[in-house]
Amino acid sequence: MSALCRLIKRGVSSVRTPCRLFPRRQDVGRSAYTIRAASSSSPVSLTYDVFDGKGESTPLVFLHGLFGSKSNFHSIAKSLVQRTGRKVLTVDARNHGNSPHSPVLTYEAMAEDLKHLLAQLRIEKCVLVGHSMGGKTAMVTALTQSSLIDRLVVVDISPAQTSTFTDFRSYIQAMQEVTISSDIPRSTARRMAEDQLRSLVENRSVRQFLLTNLVEQNGHYAWRVNLEAISAHLDHIMSFPSFNNTYEGPTLFLGGASSDYISSDDYPEIQKRFPAADIQFIPDASHWIHADKPLDFISSIISFLHS
Incomplete structure (x- = not known):
């Protein structure tokens, strides 16, 4: 089963778009969706949502996956606020959601973005x-800015090459080739895009997951993710930077039992870089653990916080 075939099965949030006559067509994959651009060398100011808790404990910060956004964790965040009293932040990565676009999409740059955001807040x-x-x-972030991290939870990924999943380039190609009429209802635009994908x-x-990135602006439709940057850095995204140092803090690697993203071959590298790591798997969960088994996912995090 391909990487994104194990995704949350949710619809796209509705955006009301008026229906007008004389629709024009545009190339969605290369359209000029207006979004803040960032210089290639400096951190970007990430967009985020805050779910305020009344407790004084260390806040939780959630980072989404490729083609995702901060909304992926909204329901999880609300539950964790209720059950722990902690403040929870969900964050859009650069080139995703409503965060600025940049030609650079490396893990080092994304870690610097997060450092910048935490300093701002x-x-x-x-x-x-x-x-x-x-x-x-x-x-x-933990390996380079360990002082910022009280505890670390890594969800269904490891510090290893993610090389067995090769469908991402075809997804990018499909999104780039989509053309949609302008000035039509969002529901119609979404059907047109899905038909072409x-x-x-x-x-x-x-397809449903990718379509969460279809947005409307002034009657025109575009992908809010920066497909050019993702395509240019896809090999980097699938790999992991080389480090000689370790993160000594409490760490949980939480995998889906039905997923292939964490294997026993990865254990030595996990234990080398994260010597305090505990590796757990949630039964009947795929790569998208928080969508497949949200209650188990939340319970695992709460147990880890109390360990």
Whole structure:
């Protein structure tokens, strides 16, 4: 089963778009969706959502995966606020969601973005939770900025090459080739996009997930993710930077029992870089553990916080 075939099966959030006459067509994959651009050398100011808790404990910060956004963890965040009293932040990575676009998409750059955000918010320490690409960003942050991390949760990814999943380039190609009429209702635009994605993206849940990135602006439709940057850095995203140092803090690697992203071959590298790591698997969960088994996912995090 391909990487994104094990995705959350949710619909796209509705955005009301008026229906007008004389629709024009545009190339969605290369359209000029207006978003803040960032210089290639400096951190970007990430967009985020805050779910305020009444407790004084260290806040939790969630980082999403490739093609995802901060909304992926909203329901999880709300539950954790209720059950722990902690403040929870969900964050859009650069080139994703509503965060600025940049031609650079490396884990080192994304870790610097997070450092910049925590400094802006005057958060001295956090419990960092990262899924997939966000998990690799979380690991790099822990290995390079350990003083910022109280505890680390890495969700269904390891510090190893993610080389067995090769469908991402076809997903990018499919998204770049989509053309949609302008000034049409969002529901119609979404159907048009899904019809065009179908030839290269056979799995419906994958298409639904990719379509969460379809946005409307001034009657035109575009992908909010920076496909050019993702394509240019895909090999880097699938790999993991080389480090000689370790993160000694409490760490949980939480895998899906039905996923292939963490294997026993990865254990030596996990234990080498994260010597205090505990590796657990949630039964009947795929790569998207928090979507498949949200209650088990939340319980695992709460247990880890109390360990």
